[in-house]
Structure formats: structure tokens, C-alpha cells
Amino acid sequence: MKISEAGGERAIIKLIRDQFGSPAEGDLALGIGDDAALIRSGDMFLIVTTDMLLENTHFRMELIDGYQLGWKSAAVNISDVAAMGGTPTYSFVSIGLPDIEIGVVESIYEGIRDVSAKYGSVLAGGDTVASAAGIVINVVQLGKVSPDMVLRRDCAKPGDAILVTNTIGDSRAGLELLLRFGLSEARRASESCVRSHLQPEPRVSEAQAAAGTGKVNSMMDLSDGLASDLQKLCIASGVGAGIHSKQLPVSSDMSIAAARLDLDPTRLATAGGEDYELLLTCRPKSAPQIIEAIAATGSSACVIGEITQERDVVLIMPDGAVEPIGESWEHF
Amino acid sequence: MKISEAGGERAIIKLIRDQFGSPAEGDLALGIGDDAALIRSGDMFLIVTTDMLLENTHFRMELIDGYQLGWKSAAVNISDVAAMGGTPTYSFVSIGLPDIEIGVVESIYEGIRDVSAKYGSVLAGGDTVASAAGIVINVVQLGKVSPDMVLRRDCAKPGDAILVTNTIGDSRAGLELLLRFGLSEARRASESCVRSHLQPEPRVSEAQAAAGTGKVNSMMDLSDGLASDLQKLCIASGVGAGIHSKQLPVSSDMSIAAARLDLDPTRLATAGGEDYELLLTCRPKSAPQIIEAIAATGSSACVIGEITQERDVVLIMPDGAVEPIGESWEHF
Numbered sequence: 322m323k324i325s326e327a328g329g330e331r332a333i334i335k336l337i338r339d340q341f342g343s344p345a346e347g348d349l350a351l352g353i354g355d356d357a358a359l360i361r362s363g364d365m366f367l368i369v370t371t372d373m374l375l376e377n378t379h380f381r382m383e384l385i386d387g388y389q390l391g392w393k394s395a396a397v398n399i400s401d402v403a404a405m406g407g408t409p410t411y412s413f414v415s416i417g418l419p420d421i422e423i424g425v426v427e428s429i430y431e432g433i434r435d436v437s438a439k440y441g442s443v444l445a446g447g448d449t450v451a452s453a454a455g456i457v458i459n460v461v462q463l464g465k466v467s468p469d470m471v472l473r474r475d476c477a478k479p480g481d482a483i484l485v486t487n488t489i490g491d492s493r494a495g496l497e498l499l500l501r502f503g504l505s506e507a508r509r510a511s512e513s514c515v516r517s518h519l520q521p522e523p524r525v526s527e528a529q530a531a532a533g534t535g536k537v538n539s540m541m542d543l544s545d546g547l548a549s550d551l552q553k554l555c556i557a558s559g560v561g562a563g564i565h566s567k568q569l570p571v572s573s574d575m576s577i578a579a580a581r582l583d584l585d586p587t588r589l590a591t592a593g594g595e596d597y598e599l600l601l602t603c604r605p606k607s608a609p610q611i612i613e614a615i616a617a618t619g620s621s622a623c624v625i626g627e628i629t630q631e632r633d634v635v636l637i638m639p640d641g642a643v644e645p646i647g648e649s650w651e652h653f
Numbered sequence: 654m655k656i657s658e659a660g661g662e663r664a665i666i667k668l669i670r671d672q673f674g675s676p677a678e679g680d681l682a683l684g685i686g687d688d689a690a691l692i693r694s695g696d697m698f699l700i701v702t703t704d705m706l707l708e709n710t711h712f713r714m715e716l717i718d719g720y721q722l723g724w725k726s727a728a729v730n731i732s733d734v735a736a737m738g739g740t741p742t743y744s745f746v747s748i749g750l751p752d753i754e755i756g757v758v759e760s761i762y763e764g765i766r767d768v769s770a771k772y773g774s775v776l777a778g779g780d781t782v783a784s785a786a787g788i789v790i791n792v793v794q795l796g797k798v799s800p801d802m803v804l805r806r807d808c809a810k811p812g813d814a815i816l817v818t819n820t821i822g823d824s825r826a827g828l829e830l831l832l833r834f835g836l837s838e839a840r841r842a843s844e845s846c847v848r849s850h851l852q853p854e855p856r857v858s859e860a861q862a863a864a865g866t867g868k869v870n871s872m873m874d875l876s877d878g879l880a881s882d883l884q885k886l887c888i889a890s891g892v893g894a895g896i897h898s899k900q901l902p903v904s905s906d907m908s909i910a911a912a913r914l915d916l917d918p919t920r921l922a923t924a925g926g927e928d929y930e931l932l933l934t935c936r937p938k939s940a941p942q943i944i945e946a947i948a949a950t951g952s953s954a955c956v957i958g959e960i961t962q963e964r965d966v967v968l969i970m971p972d973g974a975v976e977p978i979g980e981s982w983e984h985f
Contacts (some may be wrong), residue, residue: 327755333748333781334755336755340762341776343831349743360795363695371793373747373780411681411692415705415791416665423659423668430672444673445681446690449665450704454786459747461703461793463692625821 337353351473357401357464359471366471368464370401370504376455384499387425389519391432394458397544399440400523400597402464404542406472406532408443409525415459417452429458440525470532472540472601475557481538481602481628483562486527486620488572489547490579490586491517493593497582511578521597527622528599530614536607546594548646552634554600562634564591564626564646593646602628660689663864683805689733689796691803698803700796702733707785716831719757723764723849726790729876731772732855732929734796736874738804741774741857747791761790772857800862804872804933807889813870813934813960815894816943818859818952820904821879822918823849823913825925829914843910853929859954860931862946868939878926880978884966886932894966896923896958896978923968924979934960 324332338353350366351359357370374380374394385393395412402409414433418426437444442462495518498507508515524542531537539558543550547564555562569590579586599622603611608624615622626637636646656664670685683691689702706712706726717725727744734741746765750758769776774794827850830839838845856874863869871890875882879896883890886893901922911918931954935943940956947954958969968978 322755323752324750324755325752330781330783332755333750333758336759337762337776337779337781340759340766347775349775352775353779358743358745358831360777362699367694367699369743369745369778369793369795371745371747371778371780371791373749373782373789373791375749375782375784375786375789378749378783382860406984410767411690411701413690413701413703413793415703417705417707417710417789418656418665419656422659423654423664426665427668427672430669434672443679443681443684444669445684445692446701446703447663447669447685448703448791449669450705450707451662451710452707453709454707456788457705457749458706459703459705459791460779461701461745463701467822 352440352540357405359405365467368402368405368407369461370398371459371461372398373457373459375457382456384504385519387428388432390458391429391456392436392520394460395433395436396521396523398416398460398462399436399442399525400542400544402462403523403525403528404540405464405466406528406540407464407466408472408529409440409462409464410438411445411463412442413445413461414447416447417450417457419452419455432476440523451573455551472537474539474541477539477554477558477560477602477628479560479628479630480605482605482608482624483564483609483626483628484603484622484624485543485547485570485602486524486598486615487621488570488575489543489596489598490590490593491572491575492521492595493589494575494578494582495519497584498578501582503602510581511574513572513574514578518595523597524599525622527615527620528617530618531599531601531611534607534610534614536603536611538602540599540601543596543600544594546592547600548591549594550600551646555632555634561629561632562626563629563637564635565637567639568623568625570623604618663795678908681686689737691737694964697797699798700734700737700739700798701793702730703791703793704730704952707789710830714788716836717851719760720764722790723761724768724852727765727768728855729929730792731768731774731857732792732874732876734794735855735857735860737796737798737929738802738860738872738873739796739798741772741794743775743777743797744769744793745777745793746779748779749789751784751787759909772855787955804864806867806871806873806886809871809886809890809892811892811935811960811961811962812937814937814940814956815896815941815958815960816881816933816935816940816954816956817875817902818856818930818947818954820902820907821928821930821979822922822925823904823907824853824927825912825921826907826910829916830910833914842913843906845904845906846910850927853927855929856931856952858950859947859952863931863933866939866943868935868943870934872931872933874928875928875930875932878924879932880923880966881926882932883978887964887966893961893964894958895961895969896967897969900955900957902955920979928930
């Protein structure tokens with residue numbers, strides 16, 4: 322039976338869980354299943370996360386330049402460290418390279434260097450191999466967090482308010498513009514949406530500010546889209562959620578891009594991925610304090626719904642109608 | 654200028670070094686350039702190493718099964734931890750997969766599980782992505798070592814004896830048999846050489862036994878072949894080396910395979926890669942103690958030459974003639 326017939330990525334993750342169990346024992350405080358693993362290291366937790374990006378699966382070289390590719394490869398891993406409330410420390414980058422221009426390779430590493438420096442991480446090693454089949458980048462990001470600051474996705478409680486940082490859907494709108502119009506025309510249409518997609522900013526200080534209030538119950542970053550990621554958080558926590566469509570934070574740039582693309586901005590916000598914003602939950606009365614703490618970092622945050630006892634995840638429309646939240650872009 | 658015109662992998666490594674310097678500061682005790690990085694973690698060092706394996710660059714699915722592929726992917730990283738004198742702890746595996754049989758994926762993870770369990774490591778996370786272009790496996794292996802046990806490649810001293818563990822060249826002979834005859838016939842010709850190539854055993858206890866004597870000056874594992882790896886050790890240490898061809902430890906299985914392949918066993922031993930045996934140096938008078946310590950683990954070790962002040966790396970033939978050591982298989 323092929324992977325596709327067996328259920329795709331889910332079948333593989335199930336297979337891994339079945340074979341390796343949940344090995345949170347010894348120094349391993351949190352294993353497979355969250356944004357990152359946590360390993361006890363003295364009086365701190367070591368955070369470890371890894372992501373693989375493949376040409377033509379995750380990116381196309383005619384739609385991204387080397388600098389942005391390097392930036393994004395490192396940024397998405399830094400975002401996973403941020404999502405645990407952690408501080409990025411060191412990264413290790415493995416690259417598989419076809420015989421491309423060496424200037425492109427240099428740009429990839431410049432992008433890695435700049436985003437690492439911006440968020441306090443240092444490249445400490447890696448591997449370089451020849452690839453016959455496109456560029457492959459695997460980044461491993463280490464970070465650290467004190468046990469009293471660590472945030473996980475499996476601790477949301479019924480009644481919690483659900484918050485996201487800044488705006489969502491911009492990245493997906495940027496991708497749609499790129500796919501429809503190509504790089505130059507897409508940038509003319511919306512520089513900011515295209516930048517959200519190609520050069521995302523991990524929310525490190527926002528996450529630490531939120532964690533620092535001591536009032537966040539659960540947190541993760543938005544990589545696969547609000548609908549998909551919120552369902553993961555709910556499954557991990559054994560809860561459900563209701564999201565109010567009119568409370569979704571949508572930028573005017575994204576709305577304009579959506580109109581040009583003839584796409585629904587609400588769908589872009591819920592089902593679009595790669596926002597790398599934070600999704601977090603807290604008791605409703607603590608929301609203002611968390612929003613204020615995040616505002617002090619220069620970002621915004623807002624309440625978009627609440628955690629429920631019933632385990633389904635729904636979108637509540639302005640007219641009060643309740644819809645199941647589309648799981649991912651592909652399910653449209 | 655293409656990578657190939659700029660000097661291949663060396664040009665890329667130079668570019669990375671130029672851009673990132675040698676960031677051995679703060680908690681980073683050893684950065685880019687050794688088998689693994691060392692990060693201070695309480696009173697221990699955290700060891701981090703990563704290797705990427707690409708289908709058709711590093712392996713072909715008609716010549717290796719899923720189990721062996723999983724085993725080898727993890728084993729080569731465990732070997733890097735061993736080469737620092739360390740103990741493997743946790744691994745993180747990113748896999749890019751085309752739509753292959755799910756049974757093959759299961760076998761890959763079984764191989765990872767078995768070699769990890771054998772050498773005391775636990776799979777703690779990873780990433781799974783769809784690949785349009787063959788299987789990609791990136792393993793990150795963590796380990797730990799106390800600062801007084803850590804061994805590096807840059808501390809060889811003129812006059813040191815050079816030792817290797819067990820026999821070398823078996824893996825390359827196995828690869829040549831596989832390429833020439835295919836899997837079934839190659840296994841009939843030499844099960845042991847084929848196994849050395851497809852399912853190598855990292856020398857964890859051997860490395861710790863050697864490190865435990867306190868007499869090893871420098872150590873690394875043999876991944877690219879004795880000639881290439883010894884040159885790396887010599888460059889890192891600012892020394893040269895002379896290897897006595899008749900002292901090279903060659904198995905009878907490899908000699909028989911070499912005869913069948915019409916290849917020179919000495920060349921297989923010096924220029925063949927993927928041995929994953931240990932290469933180490935010590936004062937000559939300490940060699941017997943180290944050999945004895947390694948023997949207690951069930952492996953053997955022997956002296957193959959000595960470190961010299963002159964910076965070239967040479968092969969000394971039985972008749973006393975001195976040849977430059979061929980750098981890699983490709984330079985034949």
C-alpha cells in the first residue's frame with residue numbers, strides 16, 4: 322500500500338508514534354508531538370526543533386530568492402522555539418545542492434545569518450551534500466527556556482480565550498499572488514503579503530512577553546493555518562473551539578489582495594498557512610494583560626474565540642450560523 | 654559561477670566559514686569543523702551533529718532495503734558522537750518521502766529504532782514532508798560528554814602513533830560489489846563487506862574505552878576514507894602523517910572481494926570511505942594501553958603510521974618508496 326492510500330502524512334506520524342511510543346522519560350520532558358522537544362539540561366530545558374524544506378514541494382526558485390530562502394528556512398525553526406516560550410541559541414543547517422550558481426548559495430547563507438543574528442541565534446554546524454534533485458534545506462534549531470516559562474499546546478482549558486498575534490492570511494495571499502502573477506507582478510500587487518510569505522518574522526519577543534505574564538495556558542505557532550493548527554491544539558488538549566469570523570485580524574493589504582484574487586479573506590485567514598504568528602489561550606480575564614505585554618514588543622494581539630468543552634472546532638459567522646472550520650487549503 | 658567551477662563542496666565550506674567565522678564563544682566550545690559541535694551544558698558538553706542522505710547521491714533503493722537505510726542514517730550520526738568520545742542521547746529525524754510503499758517507511762523507522770536502541774539513543778522528534786524527488790533523510794544526533802573525556806581532531810602532535818579500529822576498506826569493497834553485481838550476487842560474494850557498507854556499526858564503546866585511558870591526543874571517525882579523513886585531521890592539527898601500507902588492517906573477506914573485483918586492497922583501505930571506524934593518535938608508548946582498552950570492548954585496533962612535522966600525508970610502501978596518499982576514490 323502506498324503512503325497516499327494509507328492516509329498520507331498522518332499515517333506516517335501514526336506509524337512513528339506506534340513504533341516509538343511517547344518517550345517522555347529520563348531527561349526528555351516532551352517528545353514527539355509539540356512544536357519542539359524539551360530536554361532537561363541542568364535547571365533549564367533544551368529546546369530542539371527541526372524542519373525540512375524541499376524545492377518544488379515547499380518553494381520554487383523562480384518565486385523566491387536565495388536570501389529569502391535562507392531567511393525563511395531558519396525563521397520557521399526559530400518560530401517553533403518561540404512557540405515554546407524559548408530563546409533561540411544555536412542552529413545546524415544541512416543543505417543538498419544541485420550545481421547552481423555559487424552566488425545563490427552565498428545568498429542563502431546570508432539570509433540564514435541575518436535572521437539568526439536578528440533573533441540571537443548562532444550557526445554552529447551542518448552538512449553540505451550534492452543533490453541531483455533540487456535544493457534541500459534542513460535546519461535544526463536549538464533554544465532554551467526555564468521550566469516555569471515553557472508553554473505547550475496541550476494545556477488549553479474550556480472557557481479559555483483564544484488569541485492570535487498581528488494579522489493572519491497575509492502569507493497565503495502572498496503565495497496566491499506569486500502563483501497567479503509571478504514574483505514581480507505579485508510584489509507590485511502587495512509587497513507586504515509577498516514579504517509575509519517569503520520572509521516571515523518569528524515572534525520571539527512576543528512569545529516571551531506573553532509567557533512572562535504567567536497567564537498563558539497553551540501556545541503554538543501558526544504554520545499550517547489557523548484551522549489546522551487550532552485543531553491540533555484542541556486535540557492535544559482534549560477540547561474544542563469556536564472562532565468568531567468577524568474577530569479574525571485581517572490586514573487591509575490582505576483584503577485588497579483577496580479582492581484582486583477573488584478569494585474570501587476569511588478563508589485565507591483560517592485555512593491559509595505559514596503565518597508564523599502565535600496562537601495562544603488564557604483565562605478570559607487575563608487576555609487584556611497578555612495583549613498589553615505583546616503590545617510592548619511592537620506587535621498586536623486580539624481575542625478571536627474561545628475554547629469549548631465540546632470537541633469540535635467551529636467558525637461562528639456574523640449571522641450566528643456555525644460552520645465546521647475548513648481544515649486546510651486543500652479541503653476547500 | 655557554478656558550484657562545480659568554484660571548487661565544489663570546498664568552496665561552499667569556505668564560504669560558510671568566511672560568513673560565520675569560527676563562533677567558538679559563549680556556550681559554544683567547538684563550532685563548525687569537527688565531527689560535531691560542542692555546547693556547554695552545566696558541567697557537561699552537549700554534542701550536536703547532523704548528516705543528510707539523499708537518494709541517488711548517497712544510496713540507491715535497489716541496493717539497500719528500508720531497514721538498512723534507516724539503520725545507516727542513524728548510525729553515521731551516532732558515529733560522529735562516538736568520535737568525540739561521547740554518549741548518544743536523542744535523535745531527530747527529518748524525512749522527505751515520495752509516494753512509496755508505507756511498508757518501506759515502516760522499515761526505515763525500524764532500522765532507526767534498532768540502531769538507536771542498541772547504542773542508547775532515543776528518537777525524540779523530527780519532520781515528515783512529501784518529496785517529489787526521491788527519499789531525503791536528515792538525522793540530528795545529540796550526545797553528551799564530560800569535558801575531560803572529549804576528543805577532537807585538531808590535537809594530533811608530531812611523533813604521535815596513528816591507530817585505527819578493526820579493518821578498513823570493507824565498506825568500499827561492499828559498495829563496489831553492489832555496483833558491479835547487484836544486491837543478491839554481491840551478498841553471495843561477501844556478506845560481510847556488503848553488511849559493512851549497508852549496516853555499519855558505530856564504535857561508541859570503543860571510543861569511550863579509548864578516551865577513558867586519558868592517553869588519546871586526537872580522534873575522528875572514518876567517513877570519507879582514511880586518506881581524506883587523515884588529511885583533515887592533519888590540516889586541523891597543523892601536522893602531516895606517514896602511513897605504512899603493510900600495517901593497514903585489511904580483512905580476508907575484503908582481500909577476497911578485492912581479488913574478485915580486480916581492485917587493489919591497499920587502495921580500497923586508504924581511499925574507500927564509509928568505514929565508520931575510529932582514527933586516533935597518541936604518544937607511541939601509550940598505544941598498547943589504548944589497544945588493550947579497545948580489545949576489552951570486543952574490537953581490535955592497530956598502529957598504522959605516525960604523525961610528522963612535515964605537513965604532507967604519505968603512504969610508505971613495503972619497499973620503502975613514499976607515495977602521496979590518494980585523496981579520495983575519485984582521484985584514482
